[in-house]
Amino acid sequence: MEKAKISAIQLFVLMVLFELGSALLVPLAIDAKQDAWLAILIGMLVSFVLLLVYHKLYWYYPDLLPTEYMQKILGKAAGTLLAFIYLFYFMYDASRVLRDFGEMLLTFAYPETPLFIANALLMLVIIYTVRKGVEVIARSGELLFMLMFLLSVVGFILIVVSGLIDFTNLQPVLEEGLAPVLKVVFTQTLYFPFTEAIVITMILPYLNNPKKAKLTMICATGLSGINLILTMLINISVLGVDLTARSQFPLLSTVQSIQVADFLERLDVFFMxxxxxxxxxxxxxxxxxxxxxxxxxFKIQSPSTLSYPLGLIVLFMSMSIARNFQEHIHEGMKLVMYVLHIPLLVVIPLLLLFVAFLKNRKKTKG
Structure with a gap:
């Protein structure tokens, strides 16, 4: 670990921006149709339970990274293997989000630019940022957080003023009952984006006040969940269920619809x-x-030296994970949920907590 500390506010900002991240781009929970907002709400509430699991593991080992306490809980061999799997998952997830970025940029702004160039430019900036350490990432988050929420508030006001919202698109509520909504919750929204925040456990040991970790994680997930609910409510009320489902990037399609006083329009560039x-x-x-x-x-003294080789792996992985955007979305919404998210975000953390509980109870008795 590097010698650095971040505040609870900085952790809150990072977690909110992380959970909003690529979730704002896609038609989140649209399989629940006009009840997508309800699927997001329930997914957020259920995710609180898993966040408490992640926090409890941190509480048992507050000074260790998850890659380190996995070895303490499961033993050297099994713990090292599991840690390696999680590191691969973080890199794979980063490559998926990088692909989202490249596809969005090419679709709306630079259709003639090769996808590799768009991804490579962002990856270079990220490599530079990561080399500077977690404190620089946290401070960058604080600055960018204010700008992002300013744009969000302005966008909401302009959509309301434009008279685009039609609440009849949100009716009827629970047309097919609660079962389809719960299916979406336990196959989509619980994992993307809420429990993806398991990666935040890699940053928790840098928190300068560990007692604030639990409240910070819950509040950050609550705020990001509310924002995602409002976003999907606006998308569906403006575009309708069918158009939202067909759109690659429904939020940008919604913003493109803004027209105020016959001159204020084509604002999608600002919201990009x-x-x-x-x-x-x-x-x-x-x-x-x-x-x-x-x-x-791997006991490497200078983590920054790994930035370039791992950055290249993420970059090339983002290019090779799918042949086109439709395949990329299908893989993320269907395959990844069952192959990676359910085992790594739910099953294994619960197993780790159970074993850690048994080990710490024995120590306490001793």
């Missing part, structure tokens, strides 16, 4: 800036976790 901020911070956190975890696992 807000989306780029969220994506930049999300990839930075995932990539930093991969770098610091790899350095810890």
């Amino acid at each position: 800036l807000g989306l780029v901020i969220g994506i930049f911070l999300k990839i930075s956190i995932l990539f930093y976790a991969a770098v610091i975890g790899t350095a810890s696992l």
Whole structure:
């Protein structure tokens, strides 16, 4: 670990921007149709339970990275293997978000630019940021957080003033009952984006006041959940369920619809800036976790030396994970949920907590 400390406010900002990140781009929970907002709400509430699991593991080992306490809980061999799997997951997740960024940029702004160039330029900035350490990432988050939420408030006001919102698009509520909504919760929204925040456990040991960790994590998830609910309510009320489902990037389609007084229009470029901020911070956190975890696992004294080789791996992985954007989305929404998210975000943390509880109870008795 590097010698650095971050405040609870900085952790809160990083976690909010991380969870908003690429979740603002896609038609989140649209399989629940007009009840997408409800699927996001329930997913957020259920995720609190898993966040408490992550926090309890941190409480048992407050000075250790997860890659380190996995070895203490499961033993050297099994713990090292599991830590390696999580590091691969962080890099894979970073490559998926990087692909989201490149596809968005090419679709709306630079259609003639090769995808590799767009991804490489952002990855270079992220490598530079990560080399500077977690304190620089946290301070960058504080600055960009204010800009992103300013853009969000302005965008909401302009959409309301434009008279685009039609609340009849949100009706009827629970048309097909609660079962389809719960299916979306336990196959999508619980994992993306809320419990993806397991990566934040790689940053928790840097918190200068460990007692504030639990409240900070819960509040950050609550705020990001509310923002995602409002975003999907606006998208569906403006575009309708069918158009939201068909759109690659429904939020940008909604913003493109803004027209005030016959002159204030085509504002999607400004709001792309807000989306780029969220994506930049999300990839930075995932990539930093991969770098610091790899350095810890292989006992490398200078983690920054790993930034370039691991950055190249993430870049080339973002190009090779799918042949086109449709395949990329299908892989993320269907395959990844079952192969990676359920085991790594739910099953294994619960198992780790159970074993850690048994070990610490024995120590307490002793």
